[in-house]
Amino acid sequence: MILKGCELMAVTYQGTKYTNYTIVEPELASGGEGKIYDIKENPNLVAKIFKTEFRDAERDKKLRQMIKEDFSQEQLSMIAWPLDVLTDQFGFVGYVMPKLQNVRPLPDIYKGGFEGGFDLRYRVVASINLCKALKMVHDSGQVCGDLNPHNISVNIDKVEKDNRCQVILVDTDSYHFRSQSQIYRCGVGQDEYIAPELHAALDKGYDLMTVPFPSYTKDTDYFALAVHIFQLLMNGYHPFQCVKDKNSQVAVTSIPQPIENIKKGFFPYYHKKEGLTTPRYAPEFSFLPEKIQQLFVQTFVDGYNNPFARVKEDEWIEVLTETKFVAKKCQVGGEIVPHYYFAGRKYKDCPICALMRPVQNKKPENFVTQEEKVAAAAKEEKKEKKSFFSKLGSGIRK
DSSP states (O other): OEEETTEEEOOEEEOTTSOEEEEEEEEEEEOSSEEEEEETTOTTEEEEEEOGGGOOHHHHHHHHHHTTSOOOHHHHTTBOOOOEEEEETTEEEEEEEEOOOSEEETHHHHTTGGGSSOOHHHHHHHHHHHHHHHHHHHHTTOBOOOOOGGGEEEEOOSSOTTTTTOEEEOOGGGSBEEOSSOEEOOOOOOGGGSOHHHHHHHTTTOOTTTSOSOOSOHHHHHHHHHHHHHHHHTTTOOTTOOEEOTTOSSOOSOOOOHHHHHHHTOOTTTSOOTTEEOOTTSOOGGGSOHHHHHHHHIIIIIHHHOGGGSOOHHHHHHHHHTOOEEEEEEEETTEEEEEEEESSSOOSSOHHHHHHHHHHSSSOTTOOOHHHHHHHHHHHHHHHHHHHHHHHHHHHHO
8 A cells, every 4th residue: 555645545556467456454474575466457367566676587577478378267277377467657676477375385384293184085185186286287388486385285174085086286487488489597496395306416516407418307306296296194204314323333424414315316215224114103114005105206206316206296196086084083181083194014013103202202212301311321430430530549549
């Protein structure tokens, strides 16, 4: 809104086809690049208005090429694609895109673990829908590039089956977009979702705007896709995350982070390394059906040296669609709740309960209280003093 005297005036921008768009204050959301507003003339659309420093000519040019793409309504239901470019009297200010309804960022689906409200049935549906959305991007001849979890929204409606865990890809203005005459690079990326071959190129001193082509490709998208599916099915844990193995006799000075493991091709759920193991609250790899395990190995292991080996959307959809579940009524916190896990393997106990049990215990295995830490430190200090005076006495005798 603009304050003129004591009167509030709505701001109206012009589209490329002489369509006027009046934004509705206050904003719906705010980010690093700008703000999102409702549009008065059309409740199904929103406007992204960039901050002044992001209103550059290259971004304007890219968006004007993107709006030429002829996307169907089905595609637009899964991809928040730019529909029009906005200008004011000074020039380019932003763009128009479809409005999202009843959505949350992808991590909200697995943020609460298996007890978080979205059991494996929903997570598998979200995985399938993510594959469908990505396939629509690829079928249009485009590449996502920065396919990080905050660029993926999920409809949280559990009632309407058609909307259940529907995936919508957002922030598409940053995509690695190819027009008939030019490639507009995706200049951003989250390291934990960047494929190893692109990490290798970046480690040579390039950034995402200068790295030699090809940079982002469909194959790098397939890597990120597999990471997201793994997190959805495996309680939110990243496939390249590992921890110190407390049962190992091997001393580990440092624990490699997911980015380092991606670069080296070390997939800890498949490869074994003395002193390291997978996170204790993550399911065992065998928790997954064998066919799904094979797809992860194909992408993370075979796909390390050969990106073309990575699993494509159709392969994931086929295997995930065949997935079946076992339901078990369990006693949790004084009430009976159903736990869903994958069919095809016999368990003595509910695997969800077994996984969550250490979290529920006040003092789980290998847990050390603050009092125990203080007592252990005092004991160690006493031992060191005794050793010091013993050596000192030995030296005097000599």
